[in-house]
């Protein structure tokens with residue numbers, strides 16, 4: 658027996674994958690690192706490839722689905738995603754299961770709800786996973802905060818959210834202007850300030866842990882991301898959820914649910 662936990666296997670433009678594990682069920686949200694690397698990093702959390710019951714894809718960008726086909730076919734694991742995501746992900750030989758953008762489905766003892774996010778992809782979603790009255794919500798790669806995202810992530814005990822860039826670092830950095838505009842646009846990525854705003858909107862008495870994802874290597878630092886979000890979630894009496902930025906390409910956690 659172990660307490661349910663969530664752990665980041667990798668986060669950022671080099672590859673994204675998150676493990677959610679209960680006593681009975683283990684799922685990966687995204688599989689954006691190689692099969693071999695996924696297995697190596699899973700073992701750091703006492704988990705093997707064959708323990709995984711499902712892979713849930715958020716969208717079709719290669720930093721989120723690179724390892725899905727091999728990992729899911731080697732271990733005979735079903736892969737869930739919206740039709741738009743599945744159509745653009747190489748998944749030959751796997752058991753691909755289409756979900757609705759507002760769909761709720763079960764994997765083992767987990768109840769999983771998808772919610773739409775805005776991002777430059779076909780049909781991207783975030784996921785909210787519930788178990789025994791506790792809830793973890795995960796959204797990375799979202800260009801703007803919408804009502805659907807806020808609703809999708811509300812009432813969570815644990816929130817994993819993208820904090821991609823510091824506005825000043827992005828604007829003063831070396832990226833070409835068109836790329837700066839795409840990243841900062843409505844379908845690009847969330848800034849640290851946006852992440853802070855989202856956390857303050859979805860923060861309730863329940864929220865205990867915030868994990869920051871997809872930090873840009875070029876346009877952000879762990880300290881800037883943490884500070885921006887911390888400011889937004891500090892309670893009147895000084896209590897606040899703990900905030901854990903994830904270093905680009907690194908593991909983070911485990912975080913008990």
Ligand SMILES: [Zn+2]
Nearest residue numbers: 670718720798
């Ligand atoms: Zn990404």
Ligand SMILES: [Zn+2]
Nearest residue numbers: 716718776798
């Ligand atoms: Zn993306």
